[in-house]
Amino acid sequence: MELPKPIKDFVQRFSQLPGLGPRQTTRLVFWLLHQKEETQREFYHTFANLFFQTQTCPNCFFISEKNNSEDKLCEICRDRQRDHSTICVVEKETDLISIENTNKYRGVYHILGGLISEIDTAERQKLTIPHLLARIKKSANSPHKIKEVILALNPTSEGNLTIYYLEKAIRELNLDIKITKLGRGLPHGGEVEFADAETLVNALEGRK
Ligand SMILES: [Zn+2]
Structure with a gap:
């Protein structure tokens, strides 16, 4: 049949x-x-x-509802109450949601759209790393200078490789930016998305 x-x-x-x-x-x-x-x-x-009815934020790459604003920024990027000098770099949207659900983080975000893999080098082309570096550079001469970049990536081999690459690229900008990583709490191989709120808050507060 x-x-x-x-x-x-x-x-x-x-x-x-x-x-x-x-x-x-x-x-x-x-x-x-x-x-x-x-x-x-x-x-x-x-x-x-x-x-x-959705659109991608050109600043942080989070998805938001389509609106009539010219800048197409998402709610988080548009929020003046947030600390725009701290960027939390995450792999994907669901990681951002997990961190937002802790209600403890008041900075802004940047979604990479994946992690660097040793095997799949084509994947690297799709990541928003150039946009992150441009964003940091552009902010240097603005009142909202980026002072800290938190690399909130999964403690896996791909996550660590991406952290290594990003740290190097950000340092090479020579802009005196503090680069931090999630502190203890997230188990090796664990995932930001599935960590409970308490673990995430500990990892964020213990960042170094
Ligand atoms: Zn945004």
Whole structure:
């Protein structure tokens, strides 16, 4: 038996999502098809909005809701109450969310979009490292000079390689910037995203 094409396409497409396989996706299809028309419409719009009503912040690369502002900055970058002299560098959006959920960090962020890998050198091209360096350089002559860069990356081999690379690149700017790393607490090989709030706060406060 061949499944109807719309279902086959859906299963094929959604099986690409992290954590979802064809079996789970097929179950999802029939669940969705059994919903009321109104619920189906809501799913449709929620999904479309995710793609068409979001934008990437040109400063820190976090995602925000589309707004009419010219600068397209996210809520965090626009917040004047925050400390714009401290940048916390993270691998991905979910790491930023974990740190934000601690309610203890008042600086701003920079999302790298990945980590440097020894094997995959093409991946390095996609990281926002040049933007981070440009951001630091540009701030040097502004009232919001960046004074500290916290490298809040996972303590894995790729994380350490990225830290090593970033430290060197930032030092070479010769701008007298304090570079810190997360302190003890995060286990070796552990992940920022999944660390509990207390561990993250300890690691941030114990940064050196
Ligand atoms: Zn931003």
